[in-house]
Amino acid sequence: MARITALVLTLVCLLIAVTEAKVFERCELARTLKRLGLSGYRGHALGNWICLAYYESRYNTRAVGPPNWDGSRDYGIFQINSRWWCDNGRRPTANGCRKPCSAFINDNIADDVECAKRIVRDPQGLNAWVAWRNHCKGRNLSGWTRGCGV
Numbered sequence: 001m002a003r004i005t006a007l008v009l010t011l012v013c014l015l016i017a018v019t020e021a022k023v024f025e026r027c028e029l030a031r032t033l034k035r036l037g038l039s040g041y042r043g044h045a046l047g048n049w050i051c052l053a054y055y056e057s058r059y060n061t062r063a064v065g066p067p068n069w070d071g072s073r074d075y076g077i078f079q080i081n082s083r084w085w086c087d088n089g090r091r092p093t094a095n096g097c098r099k100p101c102s103a104f105i106n107d108n109i110a111d112d113v114e115c116a117k118r119i120v121r122d123p124q125g126l127n128a129w130v131a132w133r134n135h136c137k138g139r140n141l142s143g144w145t146r147g148c149g150v
Contacts, residue, residue, distance in 0.1 A: 018086030022107035023060035025143070026050060027148035029059055034150045035148030036113040042120050046150060048132065049116070053077050054144075055131035061112075062105045077121075078114045078129070085115055 024032070028048035030050050033039065039046040047088040056079040057063035065074035071090060074082035104112050108130040119128050126132045 018126055019036060021060050023061070024053075024059040025079050026054075026059070026144070026150075029053060029077075030148040030150045032109065033113065036110060038113060038116070039150065041117060044120065044126060045145075046128060047144035048136055050144040051139075051141050052126065052129055052132045053135035055135045056129065061107050061109060064105060075099070075101040077109055078104075078116045080104050080112065080119070080133075085093065085119060115149050 002118060005042060033049050033053075034046055036050045038044075048127070051060055051140070057077045059077060061077050063074075063076060063079065065079055065098070067073055070083055072093075073088060074081050075086060075088070078095070080086055080101070081092065082093055082101050082113050084094050085097045086099050086104060087093050087095045087103040097111075097118050099111060104115065120126055122128065126137070
């Protein structure tokens, strides 16, 4: 009986650890995105990406948005859409980043960044993100990286 109790307790602790999200601090994310090559990528200053991530997920790596009008959902720190960019097991999906959507809801954001780079290479660029258009586009974004040493 004690072994079963210990096993159940261990499983509960593992589930709690798995469900905890990594929520970046602003400067921590700025340093990480710079290291992953987003600073200046396709002519976009780092502040664009920090602003975008804030308004999309509040820097939460495990954010999953509610269903969109077409049944798709948005995943991860950049809220990558399942209709166009990842496969969540529902159809239709273009899966432009050739990844399962689950790849974008963990603490390793390297694949999120690679997919964001793919998205921004399309003609829409950062305009693909409504949050960027509504909150970041055409604004002075220097404050998003101020004091971060990047």
